Amino acid sequence: MTDLNIHFSREEFAHRQYQVRESLEAQSLDGALLFKIEDMYWLTGYDSDGFSIFGCMFIGTGGQLIHLARPADLGNAAYSSICEDVRIAPDSEKTSRxxxxxxMLTSSGMQGKKVGIQVDTMGLTxxxxxxxxxxxxxxxxxxxxPDFIRELRLVKSPQELSYMRKAGEIMDITLNKAIEATFAGAFEGDIYASFYDSLFQLDADLPAHIPPLGSGKSALNLRYTTGRKHVLENDQVTLELGVAYRHYHAACMCVVLTGPKINERHLKMHETSVIALDAVQSILRPGTTVGEIYDTYKGTLENNDExxxxxxxxxxxxxxxxxxTWMEQPMIYEGNTLVLEENMSFFTHMILNDRGNGLSMAVAEQAIITNGAPEIITHVPREPIIKH
Structure with a gap:
């Protein structure tokens, strides 16, 4: 088997598998059924979106590692995964998943054994x-x-961090292209086109969800909605963009204002967003809890009348x-006790929606936690983005 299409060394994959088996033993388990594609990719390099229909992996403490895949996914398994034991799961009324x-478990000697099953995933209905x-x-x-493999994945390896930094570099370029394409009279579809065109030219992957982009009323939508329109004068255009490199994501968020008239409320909201982002980034250090990040965000907005x-x-x-979605747990919310560690990565968004007046503003960047100040890997302007 060639490593041509594998994005990590076999030694790194072996260490990850060792960590999982060690955790299974600590839980007094003999193995586990996995359905989360992110975990399969982390353990073997397996790269497929076939999980949306069916896909399963078994990892055992006795060294077992098995893919159970539909025939349509066999090419992806052979192309991307180091797992050598791939079983076919045909689609048939004569057999059940x-x-x-x-x-598969019978062949692995699991009768009468303790077998874990992963349920916190969209790969298992x-x-x-x-x-x-x-x-x-x-x-x-x-x-x-429990979702322990996701927890193991929180602290990134040097190779993972290199992919995230690359994603950040691409994100900065594509953001600038999208801002250039945003002006009064521009079609939202053309803004999207400039983003996706740059993304593919730079060897990035499609982001895991469609980036929200909207003007006018839809600028307040934090999820993608269908239907494109033209940007108007005195408008607002929210750009929440993300890219991936080798599936590792980087994101950013900002709002472009078109003239000639600029609402003073917009400018005040932008100022507060920047103050909040700076305050949050100042505490992105090892030892800080995720809940403390949220408290800083909330307190800053409240202290600035928002x-x-x-x-x-x-x-x-x-x-x-x-x-x-590109969103993963833990989310930054009140009371979250997870403690930041070096080489974790967080996307922090300071979103201000004034629904009463129909106004939106946001600044958001992504950072890698270091042993000192955070390494910011995506960048948005700190000054208001105004396109006359």
């Missing part, structure tokens, strides 16, 4: 989970496991992600 999983429970019954001890704009989340961690 739960039965195919039991057959509630229906399939219930079918697996029914199929395995008393055949083995099926145990729902209490009504406070959201319940002001960011989240970033890493390798697949659709439908």
């Amino acid at each position: 739960a039965g195919q999983i039991k057959e 509630p229906r399939l989970f219930l079918q697996i429970q029914e199929e395995l019954g008393d055949w083995c001890d099926l145990i729902v496991i 209490k009504d704009a406070v959201l319940t989340v002001c960011g989240y961690t970033m890493g390798a992600a697949w659709p439908p």
